[in-house]
Amino acid sequence: MKKMILLNPGPATTTDTVKYAQVVPDICPREEDFGGIMLSVSTELTMLVGDPAQYTTVLFGGSGTAAVESILSSVIGEDVVIIINNGAYGKRMCEIAAVYGLHVMEFVSPSDSPVNLSELEAMMKRSSQKITHLAVVHHETTTGLLNDIPSIGELCRRHGIDMIVDAMSSYAALPIDMGPMNISYLAASSNKNVQGMAGISFVIADTSKLESKKERKPRSYYLDLYAQHKHFSETGQMRFTPPVQTFYALKQALVELKEEGVQQRYARYTQSWEALIRGIKRLGLKHLVEEKHHSRIVTSILEPDCDSYSFGDMHDEMYSQGFTIYPGKLNGMNTFRIANIGDITYRDIEAFLALLERYLRRIGYYRG
Ligand SMILES: *Cc1c(COP(=O)(O)O)cnc(C)c1O
Numbered sequence: 001m002k003k004m005i006l007l008n009p010g011p012a013t014t015t016d017t018v019k020y021a022q023v024v025p026d027i028c029p030r031e032e033d034f035g036g037i038m039l040s041v042s043t044e045l046t047m048l049v050g051d052p053a054q055y056t057t058v059l060f061g062g063s064g065t066a067a068v069e070s071i072l073s074s075v076i077g078e079d080v081v082i083i084i085n086n087g088a089y090g091k092r093m094c095e096i097a098a099v100y101g102l103h104v105m106e107f108v109s110p111s112d113s114p115v116n117l118s119e120l121e122a123m124m125k126r127s128s129q130k131i132t133h134l135a136v137v138h139h140e141t142t143t144g145l146l147n148d149i150p151s152i153g154e155l156c157r158r159h160g161i162d163m164i165v166d167a168m169s170s171y172a173a174l175p176i177d178m179g180p181m182n183i184s185y186l187a188a189s190s191n192k193n194v195q196g197m198a199g200i201s202f203v204i205a206d207t208s209k210l211e212s213k214k215e216r217k218p219r220s221y222y223l224d225l226y227a228q229h230k231h232f233s234e235t236g237q238m239r240f241t242p243p244v245q246t247f248y249a250l251k252q253a254l255v256e257l258k259e260e261g262v263q264q265r266y267a268r269y270t271q272s273w274e275a276l277i278r279g280i281k282r283l284g285l286k287h288l289v290e291e292k293h294h295s296r297i298v299t300s301i302l303e304p305d306c307d308s309y310s311f312g313d314m315h316d317e318m319y320s321q322g323f324t325i326y327p328g329k330l331n332g333m334n335t336f337r338i339a340n341i342g343d344i345t346y347r348d349i350e351a352f353l354a355l356l357e358r359y360l361r362r363i364g365y366y367r368g
Contacts, residue, residue, distance in 0.1 A: 012342025
């Protein structure tokens with residue numbers, strides 16, 4: 001099959017074996033055989049970040065936002081949730097919380113530098129209302145900024161706050177250990193670093209914390225986290241029709257993830273990222289976030305300051321050559337984004353850099 005190099009931050013380039021894993025005989029998902037697949041997938045997903053004796057994975061059909069929305073709408077009561085907003089995905093959590101009328105304290109932080117932990121702690125101490133939860137994005141896909149989850153988790157531990165982490169673009173690449181990091185609820189999806197197909201999102205929860213929500217009146221019917229968990233643990237089934245073929249692809253993607261190993265996968269991504277950073281520097285371009293705070297997964301690059309530059313033209317030229325690049329998502333700053341996730345290597349990044357050089361020469365920006 002023709003290989004398209006997706007440099008957008010997910011869905012990522014997949015292997016042919018993951019693509020073809022979807023071609024299976026028709027099966028009713030209510031059959032025990034299919035329940036077994038969902039159970040093994042959910043256990044594998046848990047084991048990447050915690051002990052299945054203590055944590056559980058709750059599966060949903062939907063894009064990643066479904067998992068984030070399920071946590072926010074299901075586990076927070078009438079008390080306050082602090083939401084850290086340092087990019088589009090932190091902002092999205094604030095928007096979700098507003099839809100459900102949650103009591104939010106928004107902690108706004110710059111999109112290109114680390115969260116100020118003493119200011120965050122001051123917010124916790126200052127509050128006259130009870131703060132029960134804090135929600136934060138692990139890796140802000142908007143910029144490539146990595147939030148310091150261990151330190152934020154430690155603050156939460158000190159103040160008796162349950163931490164919710166949107167780990168959509170870090171899960172399966174960066175090491176995550178829910179216990180030591182003090183993560184109570186984590187959201188991720190099938191189509192980023194897991195390198196599966198889009199369509200499955202999941203919540204990994206501290207089982208006893210989730211079970212303590214049993215009596216809570218749900219705010220959402222479809223995204224009710226406790227109900228989804230209860231139904232799956234009692235019947236081995238999702239409450240509603242699962243994306244059947246996407247599960248077969250996810251099962252294969254998890255086999256391939258195990259073969260490669262999370263650490264090795266991140267080493268491969270890092271090698272691609274280093275090639276990218278060397279390349280853009282050579283071409284006179286700058287990236288937004290300092291290397292020290294960078295995820296090495298998605299890079300926000302400042303657009304060339306040049307009249308003849310057009311993201312649309314650059315995109316179309318690359319797309320016709322099999323490379324997909326992505327626009328920026330920052331207010332007030334002109335950036336485009338390059339992700340180095342998926343089934344690609346530094347060689348693909350080098351091929352992209354050759355196309356970028358050709359484009360930048362043509363518009364007269366690069367004359368090296
Ligand atoms: C991709 C992503 C999401 C989910 O986006 P969907 O389009 O709903 O899959 C949420 N948070 C972060 C940080 C992401 O990178």
